[in-house]
Amino acid sequence: MSNRIAILGSGNIGLSLAKGLIKAEKYKPNEVILTRRNVAALADFAKTGIITTSNNLQAVSDADIIVLAVLPQQLNKLLNEIKPAIKPDKQLFISVISGVNCEDVRNQLQLDVQVVRAMPNTAIAIGHSMTCIGSDTATAENIETAKNLFDTVGITVQINEELMTSATALCACGIAFFLRSIRAASQGGTEIGFHAHDALKMAAQTAKGAADLLLQLASHPEQEIDKVTSPKGCTIAGLNEMEHYGFSSAMIKGIKLSAEKAGVLYTKES
Numbered sequence: 001m002s003n004r005i006a007i008l009g010s011g012n013i014g015l016s017l018a019k020g021l022i023k024a025e026k027y028k029p030n031e032v033i034l035t036r037r038n039v040a041a042l043a044d045f046a047k048t049g050i051i052t053t054s055n056n057l058q059a060v061s062d063a064d065i066i067v068l069a070v071l072p073q074q075l076n077k078l079l080n081e082i083k084p085a086i087k088p089d090k091q092l093f094i095s096v097i098s099g100v101n102c103e104d105v106r107n108q109l110q111l112d113v114q115v116v117r118a119m120p121n122t123a124i125a126i127g128h129s130m131t132c133i134g135s136d137t138a139t140a141e142n143i144e145t146a147k148n149l150f151d152t153v154g155i156t157v158q159i160n161e162e163l164m165t166s167a168t169a170l171c172a173c174g175i176a177f178f179l180r181s182i183r184a185a186s187q188g189g190t191e192i193g194f195h196a197h198d199a200l201k202m203a204a205q206t207a208k209g210a211a212d213l214l215l216q217l218a219s220h221p222e223q224e225i226d227k228v229t230s231p232k233g234c235t236i237a238g239l240n241e242m243e244h245y246g247f248s249s250a251m252i253k254g255i256k257l258s259a260e261k262a263g264v265l266y267t268k269e270s
């Protein structure tokens with residue numbers, strides 16, 4: 001058995017995954033195969049020793065783990081293309097594609113392949129992803145293999161496959177929501193006197209501190225907020241003003257809409 005991983009569809013998340021796996025030394029560069037239709041766009045990765053190609057069929061032949069990382073609407077064409085190279089008993093498919101069930105992959109291929117879904121976010125490039133793992137019929141060993149892989153590039157949690165669209169909204173889209181919050185905080189910071197680059201750094205480090213308080217102390221946001229809000233103070237004044245404008249409500253509604261949308265991204269007939 002080879003020790004090679006093929007990432008089919010090397011765009012934003014595929015390349016972030018490749019960077020993270022190399023950084024974590026999970027794979028050597030020559031054990032990673034990246035495919036993309038426009039292979040010239042992968043020239044910088046090829047220079048590092050990673051195998052880059054537009055030949056999906058060859059990539060599948062040469063790998064034991066195959067990551068599906070194209071857009072939902074590009075999946076069926078890709079699966080039809082790679083089907084002749086698949087060895088169902090010897091390979092594990094990991095799909096990071098939103099809105100596509102393991103069963104959808106097997107149905108399109110008409111093969112009983114082992115499929116595990118993983119929902120990472122772009123922080124995977126620096127080893128800080130929150131990745132949700134789920135499957136229906138994959139063996140415990142294959143789920144563990146997928147989990148071990150993503151454990152090297154962040155934190156993983158195993159969930160029921162039915163919750164994958166919710167995980168997409170909260171964690172994969174979520175990184176954009178938190179980035180926008182940090183951007184908004186920095187814009188406020190600039191309005192009250194800081195140069196933009198200083199305001200952004202200050203806002204980002206403050207957000208990191210808030211997240212670390214919760215993760216390291218296993219504490220609840222309101223418990224930490226209570227420590228900041230002095231009676232008649234400026235924190236509660238700002239916080240309540242934000243809530244009057246719908247801060248929490250906007251985040252909740254956005255996450256709900258993203259989850260709904262994540263569930264309808266894939267058309268089986270496409």
Ligand SMILES: NC(=O)C1=CN([C@@H]2O[C@H](COP(=O)(O)OP(=O)(O)OC[C@H]3O[C@@H](n4cnc5c(N)ncnc54)[C@H](O)[C@@H]3O)[C@@H](O)[C@H]2O)C=CC1
Binds near residue numbers: 010013096173
């Ligand atoms: N961007 C993100 O933060 C996350 C994305 N996802 C999922 O990952 C998938 C990819 O998303 P992105 O990377 O953002 O999209 P993207 O559009 O940046 O990447 C897709 C890549 O696949 C390539 N491609 C398309 N058809 C191909 C084929 N037949 N052979 C080889 N390459 C092909 C495209 O040229 C493109 O480079 C989507 O299904 C998305 O739902 C999941 C978690 C996070």
Ligand SMILES: O=C(O)[C@@H]1CCC=N1
Binds near residue numbers: 098168172173
């Ligand atoms: O926006 C999207 O559809 C993809 C899925 C999760 C993150 N990006």
